[in-house]
Amino acid sequence: MNKIEFIVEHENSGTRIDSFLSDKVEDKSRSYFQGLIEEGNVLVNDNVKKSNYKLKENDKIEVMFPEATELEVIAQDIPLDIIYEDSDVIVINKPQDMVVHPAPGNYEGTLVNGLLFHCKDLSGINGIIRPGIVHRIDKDTSGVLVIAKNDNSHNKLSEQLKDHSMTRTYYALVEGKIKNDNGIVDMPLGRNPKDRLKMAIVKDGKRAVTHYEVLERYESCTLVKCNLETGRTHQIRVHMAYIGHPLVGDKIYGYKKQRFKLQGQMLHAKKLGFTHPKSNEYVEFESELPKYFKDVLKKLEKELI
Known part of the structure; x- marks a missing residue:
């Protein structure tokens, strides 16, 4: 111990x-x-x-x-949407409804299970359960994330997360019409004292900053681009709900009554940029909006005609 x-x-x-x-x-x-x-x-x-x-x-x-008791994580032949790969990093386009790494009650079918089948080498810094995982996105959030293949890459990428030099841009569909074309939410986040499974704006929480820009206004929703200055758990979801515009499909922080048949919040990690750990050159990767996202936008566009 x-x-x-x-x-x-x-x-x-x-x-x-x-x-x-x-x-x-x-x-x-x-x-x-x-x-x-x-x-x-x-x-x-x-x-x-x-x-x-x-x-x-x-x-x-x-x-x-106490000493960590890690379970063995099995490699599984799970199809991965690989945007880019070299000897140091893998950039993945994660689908909605995929958990990033194993957790109690969910040790199979995760991104890590698929990575272990695909790769022989992943960074060991985060242990057996989270090999190579530098940052995460929620199960029901889709989009781009980077995985480290070795400890050197992991350390350098983690530093970029810490000093906020990594570019992380999300597209989110939120409830209601946002009046301002852009804005900043700078409110601290921490565990909700009334519900430990949720995050909330709390006085003694960690600083969290989200920059947002309106891309399109629909009859009842707004499509926004969010740039993360910090990367706290559920940051965009809590911040947008705080300003009165929760994410469409978000049953935790949003409306109980949902207009569209969705399995989770309308949030997609669209762009990821970082300094490559070996070449030291800035690289940037994007992924298309997934089908579930496009389908809802098409329905909203018809309302504008």
């Missing part, structure tokens, strides 16, 4: 312990630390505290990380 320790400084006095730890430890969420706290793996001054404990200056925090 790995262990790390912190001594709380004055500037962090009054901060919730779960928020403090998620900010200090990269790639670990607040809900992850809440689980550790409940299991007694986090001590404050040698005592177990609750997740909402407010830290005091000079508190000593000990965090014990």
